[in-house]
Amino acid sequence: MDQQGQNGLMRTFREPWRSRGALAYVVAALLTGFYVVLYWTEWLTPAAVALGLRSKWLLYGALYSVAMVGGAAYYLRHHGNSRYNRVRIAVNVGVQVALAFLLPLIMPLFGGPEAYLSYFWPLSYDKLWPSTLSSLPVYLALYFIVGSLLVAPLLAYRYGKRWYCSWVCGCGGLANTFGDPWRHLTASSTRSWRFEKVSVHTVMFVAVLTTFLLVLDAATDGATGTFHWLVAGGQWWSVKQLYGLVVGAILAGVVGVGFYPLFGPRLWCRNFCPMAAMLGLFQKLGRFRIAVKKDMCISCGNCTTYCEMGIDVRSYAQSNQSFTRAACVGCGMCAHVCPRGVLRLENAPREQADKARVRLPVVDL
Numbered sequence: 001m002d003q004q005g006q007n008g009l010m011r012t013f014r015e016p017w018r019s020r021g022a023l024a025y026v027v028a029a030l031l032t033g034f035y036v037v038l039y040w041t042e043w044l045t046p047a048a049v050a051l052g053l054r055s056k057w058l059l060y061g062a063l064y065s066v067a068m069v070g071g072a073a074y075y076l077r078h079h080g081n082s083r084y085n086r087v088r089i090a091v092n093v094g095v096q097v098a099l100a101f102l103l104p105l106i107m108p109l110f111g112g113p114e115a116y117l118s119y120f121w122p123l124s125y126d127k128l129w130p131s132t133l134s135s136l137p138v139y140l141a142l143y144f145i146v147g148s149l150l151v152a153p154l155l156a157y158r159y160g161k162r163w164y165c166s167w168v169c170g171c172g173g174l175a176n177t178f179g180d181p182w183r184h185l186t187a188s189s190t191r192s193w194r195f196e197k198v199s200v201h202t203v204m205f206v207a208v209l210t211t212f213l214l215v216l217d218a219a220t221d222g223a224t225g226t227f228h229w230l231v232a233g234g235q236w237w238s239v240k241q242l243y244g245l246v247v248g249a250i251l252a253g254v255v256g257v258g259f260y261p262l263f264g265p266r267l268w269c270r271n272f273c274p275m276a277a278m279l280g281l282f283q284k285l286g287r288f289r290i291a292v293k294k295d296m297c298i299s300c301g302n303c304t305t306y307c308e309m310g311i312d313v314r315s316y317a318q319s320n321q322s323f324t325r326a327a328c329v330g331c332g333m334c335a336h337v338c339p340r341g342v343l344r345l346e347n348a349p350r351e352q353a354d355k356a357r358v359r360l361p362v363v364d365l
């Protein structure tokens with residue numbers, strides 16, 4: 001392993017499977033095909049039963065955990081010469097295996113529900129739906145309400161959204177491990193940034209609206225027939241079903257993971273995740289920032305190339321400008337691959353100069 005944090009950098013665009021060669025398209029087709037089979041067929045159920053698992057979703061949890069462990073080995077082989085990377089990836093994989101696979105597997109054996117404790121609303125969109133809350137024990141309902149509406153925003157304000165997006169969340173965890181070979185494919189153009197701003201906040205708005213409508217429906221006890229039929233009816237086009245289909249299955253799974261080899265691993269997080277949008281707003285108000293050491297940048301562009309969220313870090317570094325971007329998930333890779341040690345992730349009170357900073361243009365590369 002090279003000790004400069006540069007291991008793997010030179011190979012980024014040389015390997016066809018990592019640079020949109022034919023093999024990348026084959027892998028993308030296999031991944032999207034897997035999600036189509038998972039969501040819309042029962043083909044995986046016999047395999048799950050044969051393995052002693054209750055459902056195809058537990059088999060998916062097992063495969064997901066295996067992909068993260070394998071991806072973590074790949075990631076740490078290339079970037080494990082950093083304590084931040086080692087601890088972060090170990091925690092993220094541990095949370096996935098313990099809270100999103102083993103606990104849901106074990107809890108029903110003791111009479112509890114199959115609850116995924118590392119996922120909060122609005123990422124796990126139905127966690128605050130009345131139908132979900134009423135089916136949970138009170139302590140779990142409180143866990144998800146307080147966690148989603150209070151703890152997650154407060155921690156994002158204090159530490160930035162990295163506490164969730166890069167340390168806890170399974171979607172972010174898969175992107176940072178299994179998806180790491182393709183991180184440099186994330187677009188950093190002005191057009192992609194404009195698309196991201198509109199799309200991610202639109203999904204957040206729709207997630208909040210859907211939950212509000214379902215709470216209203218439950219509050220009126222489904223009394224107004226047409227409203228109940230439109231919002232919570234069993235038809236695939238009711239608001240409740242449509243959100244699950246479009247956001248939960250197509251955007252988060254088929255597109256979000258299936259297109260890793262073509263558009264980078266944070267396609268979902270960056271463009272569609274309502275949790276990322278919500279936590280990003282608190283991050284902008286809070287203490288997290290990427291500090292830039294003045295007059296050190298040599299404009300090599302490693303930071304921008306390796307940013308999985310398509311942030312043009314180099315433009316800030318060149319301008320000696322510390323910054324906080326709502327999209328940043330605090331993965332730390334920009335700081336890790338910088339050959340001059342220009343960048344540092346911080347949770348600190350803003351200096352006056354940072355408060356008054358000018359908004360830098362996002363430039364096409």
Ligand code: SF4
Pocket residue numbers: 290303306307308309310311313327328329330331332333334335
């Ligand atoms: S700006 Fe740096 S820390 Fe933030 S997402 Fe990009 S690479 Fe990760």
Ligand code: SF4
Pocket residue numbers: 296297298299300301302303304313314317318337338339340341342343
């Ligand atoms: S901040 Fe570091 S990695 Fe980014 S362009 Fe400057 S020298 Fe290169």
